[in-house]
Amino acid sequence: MLKYQQIANEIESYIERHHIQQGEKLPVLESLIKEFDTSKSTIVKALDVLEKKGLIFQVRGSGIFVRRKKRKNYINLLSNQGFQKDLEKFDITSEVLQLEVHKPSEIVAQQLHIDRDQDVYYVKRIRYIEGEILCLEESYYNKAVVPYLNKEIATTSIFQYIEDGLSLKVGFSDMYLQIGKLTDKEASYLKLNSGDPKLTMESIFYLTNGTPFDYSTVIYNYNQAQFYILGTGI
Amino acid sequence: MLKYQQIANEIESYIERHHIQQGEKLPVLESLIKEFDTSKSTIVKALDVLEKKGLIFQVRGSGIFVRRKKRKNYINLLSNQGFQKDLEKFDITSEVLQLEVHKPSEIVAQQLHIDRDQDVYYVKRIRYIEGEILCLEESYYNKAVVPYLNKEIATTSIFQYIEDGLSLKVGFSDMYLQIGKLTDKEASYLKLNSGDPKLTMESIFYLTNGTPFDYSTVIYNYNQAQFYILGTGI
DNA sequence: CAGTGGTCTAGACCACACA
């Protein structure tokens, strides 16, 4: 484990354990350097990680302060973790409607940067949050990257399988959001009415080496679609 | 200007100028160090900035590659810039419906972390993108932080005024997203129908020192609400 | 195994907040 990551984790769990509130001050840099017996740069890097995660903010000449969102029951929109990791407080389950290997459409082939004669896994799921319907998801995985999938994996967490089972590293993602009205078909899956609001989120996930491996379209139930973003100033 | 920020900007404009495409390789670290005549750490920091912005990705043992989103006409959901800066390709205008100083409601006072007897600016605007109605925005500014506002400022960019005119630094933000149906009133502002889909985005903006100064609720026209996020792996 | 990016150090110096 990287030293700075280790330190970041320890500070994070320290904040968590001690229920430190928004605006409360953390020990000064000098103390942290001594505490963790490391160099200044390493501490600074660890704190940068936490700052980018939205857990703290640093004020020059003043100190390091805890940032803590106040609203519960909102889902973190960022985080590549395909949920799960981020929603460990929530109970997320999945019902697999379809799982098969086939050739991609033009659009899918383009998003995954493959030829139309290469195989993809197609997975259609309904995902539940605390027993309520959260979303309808249709995903395409490049079979050259994800050579095997089964219903059991798709019922739990595909991303966890990719990272732990296949030892692949998820790097980054492009996400596109749109608002619209549910079609008849979508509505029946989500047990809503045709014409009801929907949030559509298309995502392309890439490995750390830049290979796109997953193209997904997720349609959220507007009753459950509550998201938060901890912005960190671009 | 900070050296690493300067370098990041130069690399960014280099990518832009040369129309470098997704996946194309940038010069290796060693070259950049020589080119900018600086230390390795500084270059690394500059590249980190660009990576977090979603412009490049770095692969150990391989190289530095350009990342470039392909879809146009989507709005960047992140960036604290209250749009404008991010939408410089878009034409954003605002119509001010209301602008006044008053005492905050319980909720507003709480979000801005002030007492109910302190003044806030209340601004209600309709914002247009390329001449089309983009959203209805209601904002509350802590008057202790933003002592003066007028219609002209609100018609252009309030955030630019805060940063340039008042020399305040925007630090970070909490954002909450929800999907729902338009009320009669909202629909009439957006020239849509009651019951049509809406995306509601509540934001609290903080200065770099952690002071919340702006609480805004924005209701987007679902026909124009197209967003993208460049995820960078949490 | 050569090339490339990533981590870590020790320390100098700078910039800002706050009293």
Added chain:
DNA sequence: GTGTGGTCTAGACCACTGC
């Protein structure tokens, strides 16, 4: 002015990629 975080350096060493 003191305390605190931020930048920058020069260099050692590590870890991954791809030939």
